[in-house]
Amino acid sequence: MNTALPILLIEDNPxxxxxxxxxxIRHNLAYPLEVLRDGQEALDFIAGRRAGEPVPSVILLDLKLPKVSGLDVLRAxxxxxxxxxxxVVVLTSSADDGDVHQAYKLGANSYILKSVDFEKFIDVARQIELYWTVLNTPGFSKRV
Known part of the structure; x- marks a missing residue:
């Protein structure tokens, strides 16, 4: 049984x-991936959480979401x-300086531009998993 906490991906692009x-999958990453497909779905997920439920190990957040922006989701x-x-790792195609500044101002831990190159994207995914789920000491109780 896998007791690894999930990685939450908030991304609208299939x-x-x-x-x-x-x-x-290619790197056999042990953390299950849960997906929310728009900003409103993410806000509903946040609002519906109950105290004591397991939290994700890391949240990967796109900024350009339908219904509610990623910055509003980050604020929530x-x-x-x-x-x-x-x-929260912002994983987005937006290289806009305003988005970068606002994301960090709202508390993003990292801001990574999506790569269209599959091999580079695989390397980014591996590094995210390694750093945020293995090397980083979380500032929250994992509650499993």
Missing amino acids: MDVDLTRRAF IRAHPDLGTVP
Whole structure:
């Protein structure tokens, strides 16, 4: 039985979701991937959380989401009592300086531009898993 806490991916592009899954599978990453497909679904997930539920090991967040922006989702994550300290890695195609600045101002732990090159994307996924789920000491209780 896998007791690893999931990696939460908030991403609307089905191709990017598939690419992320394939990258994780290719490197035999032990953490299950849970996917939310738009900003409203992410806000509903956040609002519906109950105290004591396991938290994700890391949240991968796209900024350009339908219905509700990724920046608004990040704001909600940081305001949540259980999710507020979970590492959030913005994984987006936006290289806009304003987006980068605002994401860090709202509490993003990292800002990574998506690569269209599969091999580079696989390397990014491996490094995310290695750093945020293995090397990093979380600032939250994992509650399993």
